[in-house]
Amino acid sequence: MGTVFSFDVRGGEPAAVRAALQAAVAELHRVDEVFSTYRDDSQVSRLARGELTLGECDPEVAEVLELAAEAERVSDGWFSPRYRGRLDPTGIVKGWAAERAARRIAGAGAAGVSVNGGGDVQLLGVPGADRPWRVGVSDPLRPGALAAVVSAAGAAELAVATSGTVERGEHIVDPRTGRSAVTDLVAVTVVAPRLTWADCWATAAFAMGSRGALGWLESLPDAEALLVTAGDEVRCTGGLAAWLG
Template sequence: MERRVLIPHDISPSALQTAGSGLPVSTFSGETMGTYWNAHVLIPREICEQECQHTITKAFQEVIDQMNHWDSSSELSRFNSSPAGTWHHLSNEFYEVLRQAIEISQLTHGAFDPTVGKLVNMYGFGPQTPLPHPPSAQEVSTARNLTGWKQLKYGERDHQIFQAGGVTLDLSSIAKGYAVDNAVRALKAQGVHSCLVEIGGEFRGEGCKADGKPWWVNLEQTGSQNSPAEITAALCGLSLATSGVSIKQRTLDGKLYTHLVDPHTSQTITDELVSVSVLAPCCMEADAWATALFVLGLEDGLKMAAQYKLMAYFRYLDDSAIVEQYTEEFASLLD
């Protein structure tokens, strides 16, 4: 099958400093945030592998301690369970992620919304015990009344956020990407110049391998004859995130529900889109935009991606075939 490749336009000379270094690729893996993680690192000779692995897992744990809605002791969970009318001081990392989430909420007119926690819980994809039956119109209405990013009030100087009452944050569509960025940032501070870090299909690549080759990552493909040709991206100073609903699904009384909720309709998404992939400099941005564009759907998602000049790739079903569409910015990287 034909293969296509994505190459970044601008590669900094510093990205090639590990070329010819002779450093081997050290590989680490494990579980975090309910999924798997992998890291491929060219470790400088003065750093041992155990130090490097500790740096990665510590960076992940910082995000878990702050933004994990499955952990009742995390900052996010404490905010979600707090009484109405209270202010809460946020750690710097939590505040950075929330600000990015709110910014993308504004740009997408609420298609991306960090306050959908009540709706996600109601459909059985959050930390609360799922309903044994499809949610009623009243249950949907109650959850919807407690949803909306515009309810979030925050103080920029002191990094505080206001709990209006019943607002439930869910940062799962942006926190994994941030955790990848956090790990890469920590590795670079340790002296690492080249690495590829992934959490559950969200990637960020920096630098190159010792032979001068980039970190190659395949975009999600089905491998069937009715699929477009495979695309492989060179992640050199780039991140890749993909959003879809094929994994997290449940059926109640014959109706399919998925983990992605449209904040405008309060319903889960089961339309013709298969996946949306976004390339961006940081993984947090790619992660959030991939979710937002998937929620918007093919037509509106493509329009918004074009409006903001995003490197976005859409896959959708047309009869039994998988068809692709992408933005000009994405096409410009195809060789």
């Protein structure tokens, strides 16, 4: 997946939680082996070349492709599981894998779990009594500063995902042209219960540009967003304020 994962786990029976954490880490490595487009021998690479059928792949491949197809439908094609015409579901894999890792650890009895995959975060439970998880959103135009702080107070699960060009350059592709997305945005942060979707929606919204993205994001259930333009204009969905603190 080409990124670093970090874990913050609170509470639970230590041995059970430790075993679940180790299993989650091992599973992330396996997911990379299966889905990496940088590995010629990965199942996704072999599937794209026609060397494997979908039925011959691990069941997770079909699961991810079904989720990607749903994201493509909901975003009217602005999210795509293809890159320049070639099968490439990596735009959904990282969020899906991080969310799944968090649920595995929570299922072992942890009271609070935070899994951070390359800056995108899945939060479950709470880190302590009367203390919610909080996630800082970097200001894309002011290095070291925060554009907002998201609080998970009152939510059993919450995810925060950001897509933009500041850290990774022009890596987001416009599915309709096959070229780098030309947009007035420098970053889109989406807050939603599940990181699988938050990550997809942030990517799709960035490709759309602010004019189309804000209205589309407003139409999504259980999703709020913060958009920052190259002109240093901040635009938010109507319900985002409820998650700031």
